[in-house]
Amino acid sequence: MVARTLYDKLWDTHLVNENHDGSALLYIDRHVLHEVTSPQAFEGLRIAGRMPWRLDTNIATPDHNISTDRSERDAGVSGIPDEISRIQVQTLDDNCDHFGIKEFKMNEMGQGIVHVMGPELGATMPGMTVVCGDSHTATHGALACLAHGIGTSEVEHVLATQCLVTKKMKNMRIRVEGKVGLGVTAKDVVLAIIGKIGTAGGSGHAIEFAGSVFRDMSIEGRMTVCNMAIEAGARVGMVAVDEKTIDYCEGRKFVPKGDVWHQAVAYWRTLVSDSDALFDTEVELHADDIIPQVTWGTSPEMVAPVTALVPRPEDEPDKELRKGVERALKYMGLEGGIPIVSINVDRVFIGSCTNSRIEDMREAAKVANGRQVATSVKQVLIVPGSQMVKAQAEAEGLDKIFIASGMEWREPGCSMCLAMNADKLGDGEHCASTSNRNFEGRQGKGGRTHLMSPAMAAAAAVAGHIVDVRSFLGQPISQEIQL
């Protein structure tokens, strides 16, 4: 038999029909919905008089524009201060009730950012095709799923037909071999990858992340990496199944038990690329070359090691790129040539579908523990990705550590990742953020985002400026907690 990549296998398994021109009808196993990209799709269904093809595939939750403030949340949907946001969340509730779609409502256990709640509930399982009207759906690929974002017309298409008309992508493998050093996390690895291949480097490809660094990484770390595949231009990021994948899935809410579980596991173990499978594109990085990363500009590829200087436009030979650097520096209010660690931060955001899982909370808490937020920092938001993460973190006492440091412990949602709710940056403010996009205005008009890992963001909160977290680790701290 022809050697196949993981992507090839997932594709083949879900092929319903292939057209002559190379487009195909692909079967979708799991469809995740949220309030922002679904209302027009439901409206389309209604207008056409269609019903969802299959109900037990859909799972919904509100996340993008709900409040993360405790008292506003306690007031329920009617407590959402912004009227238009309220209508959108209410519309999701109404649509799910009307069509009979399983929804984890705003304050229910299970609610969370779509890409955090799907895997943690076991709604996403290895070998599935997973889609959602959100570009960070690639996150679910950490469980060896074929997962990607779709547009609203496609949301309607999947609701109505359980299929997607799509074309096969090319195969890309990104290998990172070696062992990462102290203070280097999944976020640093993926930022380094984007720094190397650029924001369009993965265009048209499905990326498989391979090599010892990803094997050593937890499933949560793999999610952080796959989450940002889209920031490298690829709709799909994946990691093959191993024991960690299977351990992660076991016992989760929607995962099968008994005989079916064993049957599933036997199949899941086949979800690896054949050793002689061919990839259209191969990229290799070495773990030794990766240290904590920080973005200095307005695109995730504008990234550098924390020890570096902000680049100077005059050092950039390519005219187009030079213009890009100039524009980014102007927006960011930065001079080329200054050390990255000299950049002061006004606010810190630890959260988003990239870095709001329990491990992220633990990493941040480790740094925050026994330390105080710098007085120059206006606000530090710690936003767990889901109700389950929140409950777990509180059970471990992490919330108390954050609060004692002067940080705010919030309710689960997208929060300051995209400023569709009340959590935003002010004009010109610099933010150490664990989210995935540093585009102009992403976190609020005129806001200046520096992407980094949770540990780095927590360290920036304490220092008041960007700082190399490695100087915080390994040194004795008072009231060290066991994590």
Add this chain to the structure above:
Amino acid sequence: MKAFTQHRGLVGPIDRANVDTDMIIPKQFLKSIKRSGFGPNLFDELRYLDHGEPGQDCSSRPLNPDFSLNQQRYQGASILLTRKNFGCGSSREHAPWALEDYGFNAVIAPSYADIFYNNCFKNGVLPVILSEDEVDTLFSELAAADGYQLDIDLASQTVTSDSGQIFNFSLDQFRKQCLLEGLDEIGLTLTQSEKIKQYEIEREKSQPWVYGAIK
């Protein structure tokens, strides 16, 4: 779906690469539950000097004179000329909705982000891919001539300038057909209902855990 066969119209430029969907339609406008009405907020942060919020009357807002599409000569533009990796970032379909609502029928760029490219076809907006050199040529011609127009013909896959220069572009034949005929993709897929049902029967036998999980 809206059909696209051919179009002649005024060209408007945005001379920068990597224009992301946040720039095309900032997130505060995503709160709408409708598909239409996004045109006045297309490129909102670049286009206006003040901060835009949904539900505002945009006609009285201060325009940014430095934003290309605000210039008198580009009023009524229906073809957007721009640089590579247009539409990167978030998957929001509001981006093509806003372009369409503003009055753009087509975009010309050297490359697009995958999801955005896909979304355009579903909304009757044709994303034309020309080479970087060809796009450069169009930018210089546009800069040199007021009222610069182009002809785009989908059937023959060509862009023709008034000087008679013809640029060919390629695209997927299925998408081309859907766009030419304005086909309803869902209706088209539902003609294959039997195949989908057959697939489900087979799949449920071999992988039962995929079914019935979410209740």
